[in-house]
Amino acid sequence: MAQTSLPLAPVKEPSEWKNWLGVSPFFLFAIMFIALPSLYLVQGSFFNQEGQFTLQNYLDLFTNPTIVSAYKLSIQISAATAFGGGVFGFLLAYAITIGGLPRGLRSLLITFSGVASNFAGVPLAFAFIATLGRRGFVTLFLKDALSLDIYRAGFDLYTFWGLCAIYMFFQFPLMVLIMVPALDGLKREWREAAENLGASGLQYWTRIAMPILLPSILGSMILLFGNAFGAYATAYALTGGRLGIVTIQIGAQIRGDVLHNPGLGYAMAMGMVIIMAVSLAFYSWLQKISERWLR
Amino acid sequence: MKQSSTGRRFSLWSWVWFIIGTIYFLVPLYATVRHSLRMERDVIGFKAYESAFADNNFWETFLLSNMLAAATIIASIILIVPTAYWIRLRLPQARRITEFITLLPFVIPAIILVFGLIRIYSVPIGIPFTEIKLFQPLTTTHFGTYILITAGYMVLAMPYMYRSVDTGMRTVDIRTLTEAAQSLGAGWFTIIARVILPNIRSALLSGALLTFAIVVGEVTLASFLGVDAFGPYLFLLGQHRAYEPAALSFVTFLMTWLAMGLIQLVTGGQGQAAGSH
Numbered sequence: 001m002a003q004t005s006l007p008l009a010p011v012k013e014p015s016e017w018k019n020w021l022g023v024s025p026f027f028l029f030a031i032m033f034i035a036l037p038s039l040y041l042v043q044g045s046f047f048n049q050e051g052q053f054t055l056q057n058y059l060d061l062f063t064n065p066t067i068v069s070a071y072k073l074s075i076q077i078s079a080a081t082a083f084g085g086g087v088f089g090f091l092l093a094y095a096i097t098i099g100g101l102p103r104g105l106r107s108l109l110i111t112f113s114g115v116a117s118n119f120a121g122v123p124l125a126f127a128f129i130a131t132l133g134r135r136g137f138v139t140l141f142l143k144d145a146l147s148l149d150i151y152r153a154g155f156d157l158y159t160f161w162g163l164c165a166i167y168m169f170f171q172f173p174l175m176v177l178i179m180v181p182a183l184d185g186l187k188r189e190w191r192e193a194a195e196n197l198g199a200s201g202l203q204y205w206t207r208i209a210m211p212i213l214l215p216s217i218l219g220s221m222i223l224l225f226g227n228a229f230g231a232y233a234t235a236y237a238l239t240g241g242r243l244g245i246v247t248i249q250i251g252a253q254i255r256g257d258v259l260h261n262p263g264l265g266y267a268m269a270m271g272m273v274i275i276m277a278v279s280l281a282f283y284s285w286l287q288k289i290s291e292r293w294l295r
Numbered sequence: 296m297k298q299s300s301t302g303r304r305f306s307l308w309s310w311v312w313f314i315i316g317t318i319y320f321l322v323p324l325y326a327t328v329r330h331s332l333r334m335e336r337d338v339i340g341f342k343a344y345e346s347a348f349a350d351n352n353f354w355e356t357f358l359l360s361n362m363l364a365a366a367t368i369i370a371s372i373i374l375i376v377p378t379a380y381w382i383r384l385r386l387p388q389a390r391r392i393t394e395f396i397t398l399l400p401f402v403i404p405a406i407i408l409v410f411g412l413i414r415i416y417s418v419p420i421g422i423p424f425t426e427i428k429l430f431q432p433l434t435t436t437h438f439g440t441y442i443l444i445t446a447g448y449m450v451l452a453m454p455y456m457y458r459s460v461d462t463g464m465r466t467v468d469i470r471t472l473t474e475a476a477q478s479l480g481a482g483w484f485t486i487i488a489r490v491i492l493p494n495i496r497s498a499l500l501s502g503a504l505l506t507f508a509i510v511v512g513e514v515t516l517a518s519f520l521g522v523d524a525f526g527p528y529l530f531l532l533g534q535h536r537a538y539e540p541a542a543l544s545f546v547t548f549l550m551t552w553l554a555m556g557l558i559q560l561v562t563g564g565q566g567q568a569a570g571s572h
Contacts, residue, residue, distance in 0.1 A: 022381040023389055029374055030396045033446045037411025038403060044414070091312040099309030107559070109313070112320055114555040115548070118508050122529045123544035127323040130330040130541050137326035169323065172316070230404030233514040237530055247406045254410050254519055269407050276402045 038273070044266035057267035066249065066259070067268055074246040077160065078228035081167040086221035088168075089175020096176075097183040110180065113173035120170045121233035128166045129238070132157045158239050166238065167228050174227060175220055182216040185294035212293045219286030226279040229272070246272055324548060331541035343538035344546075352528060353543070360517075360525035363441070364510040367448040368503045371456045372492075374449065376499075379460045380491055383469055397457040400450050405515040408447060413519060416443055440520055447516045452506040459505070463498025464491075497561045504554040512547050 048054045061067050096106040131138050134151060142148045156162055186209060194204040232247035241248050246268070252258045253265035334342040347353060382389050400408070416433040433439035449456075469491060476486045492499070514526030529547075533540040 019381070019385045020389070023378050023386060023393070026374055026378040026393070027396075029446070029449070030399075033412070033450050034396065034399050034403065034408075037408060037415050040414050041407070041411050088312070088316070091308075092316045095309035095312040095316075099312075100306035101309050101313060105313065109316070111552075111555060111559050114559065115552045116320060118505075118555065119548055119551050121512055121514050122526055122533065123512060123547040124323075126529075126533055126540045126544040127327040127548075131323045131326040137329055138322060169319065172319070226401065230406070232404070232406045233526070237514070237533065240534075247404065250406050250410060251519070254406075254413060269410055272404065273402060273407060276404065280398070280402055 041266045041269050041273075044263055045270045047263050049261060049263065054263070057261070057263045058271075060261075060264055061267055061271055064259070064264065066244065067264075070244045070246045070249045070268075071271065073160070073244060074229055077163055077167065077245065078225045080164050081171045081228050082221045082224035084164070085168050085171025085224050086175050086217065089172035089220075089224075090179050090217060092172065093176045093179035093183055097180055098186065109176065113176040116173035117170045117177060120231070122237040124166060124169060125234050125237035128157060128162075128169070132162065132165060158243065160243075163235055163238065163243060163245075166234060167231065171224050171228060174224060178220040178223065179216070182213060182220075182290065182294050186212065212290075215286040216290035216294060219283045219290065222279050222283045222286070226276050226283075229279070230276060324545070327541050327545050327548075331538055331545055334538040343542040347532075347539040347542045347546075350539075353525075356523050356525045356528035359523060360511045360513075363445060363448065363522075363524060364507045366441075366445045367452060367510050368506050370445060371449050371452055371502075371506060372460075372499060375453070375456050375460050376492065376495075377487055379457065379464055380469060380487060383461075383464055384473060393457075397453050400454055403450075405447075405451060405513075408450060409516050409519045412443060412447055412516075434520065440522060444516055444520050444522050444524075447520075448506075448510050448513065451513075451516075452502075452509055455505045455509075456502040459498045459502030460495060463495030467491075467494045469494075501558045501562045504558050508551050508554045511550065 045057050046053055046055070048056060061071075092109065095101055096109050128136075130136055132150075132155075133139065134157075136157070139150055142150055157165070190208055190212075191204055194208055199207070230247065232251060235243055235245055235248055236251065239248075241252060249258075250265070250269055250272070253268065257265065259265050259268075331343045332339045332341065334340070334346065378393065382393055403411075413434065416439075417435075418432055419428045420430050420432075431439070433443045472490050472494065473486055476490045481490070512526050512529070513524070514530055516522075517524040518527045518530070529540060529543055532543065
C-alpha cells in the first residue's frame with residue numbers, strides 16, 4: 001500500500017504514555033475478541049485430556065484419518081479454485097484493461113465482480129442448486145438440448161467438483177478486483193520501448209510484462225487460496241456437513257466433541273490458522289516485490 | 296499494419312473471456328430467478344416471493360440481522376475512527392502494530408473465531424489466577440449473545456472498516472483541521488464528531504456498506520452462537536422448502552448489488568471484496 005501519509009512528526013511530550021491511552025480501547029477490544037479467543041485455542045492445543053502438556057495433538061493431526069483427509073480435501077479445493085479462478089480472473093482483468101474492450105464494460109464488470117465476490121454463503125449455495133443441482137436449470141438444459149446427462153457422466157454438485165464450481169463464482173471475481181489495478185500499472189512506455197527495440201508482442205509479454213506481473217499474480221492466487229480455505233458457510237449450506245473439508249470438521253467439533261479429544265480439535269483449528277498465516281505472509285512478501293514496478 | 300492486426304486478435308480473445316465470465320455470472324442468477332418464479336404449476340408468478348414475505352419469521356430474523364449490522368457499523372466507527380485519528384495525529388509508532396491487528400481476521404477465519412469466542416465467553420469471566428469473577432457468561436443471555444456476536448462481526452469487518460477509515464483520513468489534512476478546531480476552542484469529542492467524521496463520510500459510508508454486506512447474510516457466527524438471524528433462517532428454510540429459498544437468495548443478491556453499487560458511487564473507485572464465504 002502506498003505510504004503517502006503526511007509527515008506527522010510525533011509531538012514530543014514528556015508523557016508519551018498518555019498518547020497510548022488514546023488507542024487503549026482499540027487494543028482492549030483486540031485483546032478481548034481476537035487475542036484471548038485465539039490464545040485459548042493455542043493453549044488448549046498443547047494439553048491432553050488429562051490436563052498435561054503435550055505435543056501429541058499436533059502429531060495426531062498427521063495420523064488421524066478424518067483430519068488428514070479433511071486437510072487434503074480443503075487444500076485440493078482451495079488450490080484448484082485458486083489456480084482456476086486466478087487464471088480466468090487474470091484473463092478477464094486483462095480483457096477489460098488492456099484487451100481493447102469498450103470502456104463501459106470495464107466498470108460494469110468491476111461492479112459485478114464486487115457483488116459476486118461478496119455474494120457467498122447460503123444464497124450462493126442455493127443459486128447453484130438451482131443451476132447445477134439434479135433438477136437444476138443447466139443440468140436439465142444440457143440433458144434436453146444436448147442429451148448430455150452430467151450426473152450420469154460423473155458430475156455431482158455435492159462433491160469436490162461441485163464445490164469447486166461454486167467457489168469459482170467468488171474466486172475469479174476477487175482475482176479481477178485485485179488484478180485490474182496491477183494491469184493498470186503496466187506503463188505504456190514499457191510496451192513502446194520494447195516495440196521500438198524490435199520486440200514482438202510475444203516477446204514483450206514473456207520478457208517484460210509477465211516478469212513484472214508474476215509476483216502479483218502468484219500473490220493474488222495465494223490470497224484466493226486462503227479465501228477458499230477459510231470458507232465454511234457455502235459448503236455447509238450445500239452439503240449440510242457431509243463434505244468433510246477442514247472448516248466443516250471444525251464446525252462438527254464445536255457442536256460436539258466428534259474427535260473425542262478437545263485438544264486435537266484445537267490443534268486442528270491451529271493448523272488452519274498456521275496455513276492461513278503462511279499464505280498471508282507469502283502474499284505480503286510477493287506484494288512487496290511487485291510494488292517495485294507496479295504502484 | 297501489424298499493430299492493428301494483433302490489436303484485433305487481442306480484442307477477439309478479450310470478448311471471448313468477457314462472454315464466458317458474463318455467462319458464469321448470469322446463469323446462476325437466471326436459474327435462481329427462474330426457479331423462484333415457478334412455485335405454482337404451469338404458471339410463472341411471484342407466489343414464492345409472496346409466501347416468503349408472508350412468513351413472520353422472515354421479517355423477525357431479517358430485522359434482527361439489520362439491527363446487528365447497524366450495531367456493528369456504529370460500534371466499529373466509535374472504536375476505529377478515534378483510533379485511526381489518534382495514530383495519525385499523535386502516535387505514528389502504533390501504526391504498524393495496529394495494521395497488523397486489523398489484518399488478523401484474514402488469518403483467523405470466522406469458524407475459528409467463533410470456536411474461540413464460544414470457549415472463552417460461555418464460562419464466567421474472571422481475573423486470571425484468581426477466583427474473582429468479573430461477569431457472567433455472555434452466551435447465557437440474549438443480550439450477552441448479541442454483544443458477543445456484534446463484537447465478532449466487528450472483528451470480521453475490521454480489515455475493511457479500518458482500511459476505509461485510514462484511506463479516508465489520508466486525503467484530509469487532519470492536523471490542520473485539528474489545530475483549526477482547537478484554536479476555536481473545540482474539545483476532542485467535538486473535533487472527532489463534528490470535524491473529522493464529516494470529512495471522511497464517503498470512506499465511512501463505503502466501510503459501512505461493506506460491513507452491512509458481510510453481516511446481513513452471515514451464517515457461521517450466527518448459527519454457532521444460536522442467534523436467530525437471517526442467515527441461519529435462510530439455511531433452515533432451504534431444508535424444507537423448495538421455492539422460497541430461491542426467492543430470498545435472489546433478494547439477497549439484489550441487496551448485495553445495491554450495497555456494492557452504492558460503494559462504487561461514493562468512492563468512484565475499484566470496489567472491494569470481503570465476504571463470509
